Amino acid sequence: MGETLLEIGNLHVEFKVYEGRLRVLNGVNLSVQVGERVGLVGEAGCGKTTTMKCVLKILTSPPGKITEGKILLHDKDVLTMGSQEMQRVRGHGISMIFQDPTAALNPVFTVGDQLMSVIKYGSKGSLSKKEIKKRAIGTLREVRLPDPERIFTNYPVQLSGGMRQRVCIAMALSTEPELLLADEPTTSLDVTIQDQVLRLLNELVERHGTSVIFITHSLGVVREMADRVYVMYAGNIIEGARKEELFANWLHPYTLGLMNALPKLTGGGIAEGIPGRIPEYLDPPSGCRFHPRCPRAMQQCSQSIPPVVHAADDHDVACFLYRGETDE
Amino acid sequence: MSMLKFLGKRLALSLFVLFGLSILIFTISRILPGDPVRMALGSRAPQWAVDNLREQMHLNDPLYAQYYYWLTGAVRGDLGQSLFTRRAVIEDVREFLPATMELALSAGVIMAVFGILLGAVSGRYSNTWIDNSVRIFSYIGIVTPSFVFAILFLLLFGYVLNVLPTMGRLSPWIARPPVITGMVSLDALLSGNFAAFGDAIRHLILPAVSLALGGMAQEARITRSTISDNLRKDYIASAKGFGVPERLVMFKYLLKPSLIPTVSILGLDFASLIGNAFLVELIFNWPGFSRYGIHAMLNKDLNAVSAVVMVLGVIFIIVNILVDLIVAWLDPRIRLGAERGK
Ligand SMILES: Nc1ncnc2c1ncn2[C@@H]1O[C@H](COP(=O)(O)OP(=O)(O)O)[C@@H](O)[C@H]1O
Numbered sequence: 001m002g003e004t005l006l007e008i009g010n011l012h013v014e015f016k017v018y019e020g021r022l023r024v025l026n027g028v029n030l031s032v033q034v035g036e037r038v039g040l041v042g043e044a045g046c047g048k049t050t051t052m053k054c055v056l057k058i059l060t061s062p063p064g065k066i067t068e069g070k071i072l073l074h075d076k077d078v079l080t081m082g083s084q085e086m087q088r089v090r091g092h093g094i095s096m097i098f099q100d101p102t103a104a105l106n107p108v109f110t111v112g113d114q115l116m117s118v119i120k121y122g123s124k125g126s127l128s129k130k131e132i133k134k135r136a137i138g139t140l141r142e143v144r145l146p147d148p149e150r151i152f153t154n155y156p157v158q159l160s161g162g163m164r165q166r167v168c169i170a171m172a173l174s175t176e177p178e179l180l181l182a183d184e185p186t187t188s189l190d191v192t193i194q195d196q197v198l199r200l201l202n203e204l205v206e207r208h209g210t211s212v213i214f215i216t217h218s219l220g221v222v223r224e225m226a227d228r229v230y231v232m233y234a235g236n237i238i239e240g241a242r243k244e245e246l247f248a249n250w251l252h253p254y255t256l257g258l259m260n261a262l263p264k265l266t267g268g269g270i271a272e273g274i275p276g277r278i279p280e281y282l283d284p285p286s287g288c289r290f291h292p293r294c295p296r297a298m299q300q301c302s303q304s305i306p307p308v309v310h311a312a313d314d315h316d317v318a319c320f321l322y323r324g325e326t327d328e
Numbered sequence: 329m330s331m332l333k334f335l336g337k338r339l340a341l342s343l344f345v346l347f348g349l350s351i352l353i354f355t356i357s358r359i360l361p362g363d364p365v366r367m368a369l370g371s372r373a374p375q376w377a378v379d380n381l382r383e384q385m386h387l388n389d390p391l392y393a394q395y396y397y398w399l400t401g402a403v404r405g406d407l408g409q410s411l412f413t414r415r416a417v418i419e420d421v422r423e424f425l426p427a428t429m430e431l432a433l434s435a436g437v438i439m440a441v442f443g444i445l446l447g448a449v450s451g452r453y454s455n456t457w458i459d460n461s462v463r464i465f466s467y468i469g470i471v472t473p474s475f476v477f478a479i480l481f482l483l484l485f486g487y488v489l490n491v492l493p494t495m496g497r498l499s500p501w502i503a504r505p506p507v508i509t510g511m512v513s514l515d516a517l518l519s520g521n522f523a524a525f526g527d528a529i530r531h532l533i534l535p536a537v538s539l540a541l542g543g544m545a546q547e548a549r550i551t552r553s554t555i556s557d558n559l560r561k562d563y564i565a566s567a568k569g570f571g572v573p574e575r576l577v578m579f580k581y582l583l584k585p586s587l588i589p590t591v592s593i594l595g596l597d598f599a600s601l602i603g604n605a606f607l608v609e610l611i612f613n614w615p616g617f618s619r620y621g622i623h624a625m626l627n628k629d630l631n632a633v634s635a636v637v638m639v640l641g642v643i644f645i646i647v648n649i650l651v652d653l654i655v656a657w658l659d660p661r662i663r664l665g666a667e668r669g670k
């Protein structure tokens with residue numbers, strides 16, 4: 001096994017809303033090795049984006065608040081870093097592609113302006129204005145946008161959805177990050193171009209040797225893109241393994257549901273395979289949060305939280321059906 | 329360069345609006361009951377004097393002919409004679425308008441600057457004590473008419489504390505600087521007379537602030553809600569996530585998109601500010617255009633009424649075009665729409 005790049009441990013996040021506290025993240029554990037491509041799968045609302053925003057410390061607060069946990073980047077806890085240190089992590093340490101490129105691009109500034117800010121503040125070392133512009137145009141070309149000089153002067157509103165996401169990919173890669181957080185980069189795109197954008201992203205990541213956390217709610221996409229897979233449910237990572245292992249020997253009842261839904265999935269909802277919905281975070285189910293939907297639930301499932309166990313070599317699962325060594 | 333075309337179209341359209349407005353006000357002012365000439369000359373004036381003046385003002389001609397006379401004069405810059413001051417209406421405009429413009433522009437600047445500032449701080453620190461204070465201030469500002477502020481300020485700062493002048497535009501012992509723009513403070517500044525400038529500004533503070541508060545509260549409220557909405561947008565999280573410094577994110581990437589709704593409302597608030605100026609001018613004995621206008625209407629000073637309405641119309645149109653230009657500059661979506669479409 002290689003060197004650990006990122007390790008999220010026991011991450012808890014709450015949102016304070018009018019009705020009370022939404023206890024969303026409920027002890028997330030996840031790690032990424034240097035050079036690894038990690039797939040993170042889970043239905044909408046399970047807390048994937050929230051987890052990623054915590055890594056960059058860009059969770060909007062209020063209402064969001066990290067109540068517990070650690071996020072180690074090369075063994076240094078991001079959560080205790082000062083703003084100076086954080087500045088060095090952002091951009092060339094970790095960068096993020098958002099789910100919806102239309103929301104992620106500022107509507108009143110040109111692509112060039114935004115891209116240049118990203119390169120100026122996100123890159124290692126200081127560059128002259130000329131170098132910045134050159135690199136900006138270069139990255140626009142790298143994501144295969146036609147006529148990069150023109151796109152540089154365009155506003156987001158002048159571009160199609162696919163082009164906007166390419167711009168976001170260009171931004172995220174322009175700082176040459178060690179770790180890329182790709183949050184459902186194709187979900188908001190037209191089905192016809194999803195594949196194209198995915199392949200482009202995969203190719204760029206491979207070429208640059210970037211480590212990635214690739215979020216999706218499709219296991220099909222994960223099968224193509226990831227080395228390791230984590231499955232998330234209602235604020236918990238409930239299973240994690242190398243891809244081959246997971247697709248051969250999945251353990252968790254929720255993963256089973258996902259696998260059953262697989263043939264039907266073309267980026268649509270996961271929930272079809274599993275009856276019920278993701279629970280309310282205001283008053284989440286006790287014990288295993290999956291127990292109201294779980295076909296194999298037992299009595300203890302609603303009483304205590306199943307610990308993460310090493311069920312097989314390099315295969316972790318959080319479910320009372322499986323015994324193995326625990327982490328702690 | 330389509331911006332120029334956009335501007336040209338707006339100007340052409342404005343001319344139409346002004347033309348319509350002139351017909352409307354001309355007709356209304358002349359249909360209303362009461363004989364303006366009799367009102368001007370008083371009930372004891374002999375009938376022949378009234379008849380003479382009526383003849384002289386073409387009041388016995390049919391309405392369309394009267395309008396024709398007025399319009400041909402107006403395009404040459406002659407707005408006719410006032411029945412009361414007995415001089416060219418344009419002279420009156422020249423005398424009274426700058427005073428109101430000085431007041432309104434000062435109030436407009438105060439309204440915009442402080443409204444945006446308060447709103448931005450309040451939105452940035454939403455649900456803290458700062459935000460709550462600003463919100464309370466906003467509610468008070470919005471529900472209180474400006475003449476109430478004017479009277480309160482007059483009593484508090486003018487009489488109780490006695491720290492600011494409450495009458496007119498300049499202290500009697502200060503010589504009025506030469507008329508350049510007609511706005512005393514600006515004229516003083518342009519002629520390098522700083523004593524007069526300071527004095528003029530001191531006279532401006534109370535009326536301008538009373539006039540500004542309502543709009544300021546409105547601006548603060550709108551800016552607050554846009555800022556606190558936009559703070560949650562992904563593009564802000566994204567910029568921060570790439571290491572763009574907090575200050576640049578706030579003052580550039582957050583502020584610019586957040587100003588768009590505020591600027592649109594600013595135009596409307598500036599218009600109502602001129603309307604509200606009447607009572608404030610009265611309270612602070614400010615020899616302005618609003619007072620002149622109300623007097624003209626109450627006394628059926630026909631040409632003066634038309635002039636006042638037309639001048640206000642022109643001001644509103646200019647303000648609206650300015651607002652449109654600023655909004656188009658702030659928001660490429662509108663600018664590009666204007667270039668592409670119509
Ligand atoms: N700004 C917010 N305010 C309140 N609740 C939020 C906010 N952001 C996320 N949440 C809560 O967190 C849950 C998980 O959201 P998110 O991380 O976006 O899920 P995912 O990315 O997996 O679809 C949502 O269902 C919602 O209840």
Ligand code: SF4
Pocket residue numbers: 252253254288289290291292294295296297298301306318319320321
């Ligand atoms: S712990 Fe119990 S409820 Fe949860 S997944 Fe396992 S069997 Fe189902």
Ligand SMILES: [Mg+2]
Pocket residue numbers: 045048049050099183184
């Ligand atoms: Mg999401």
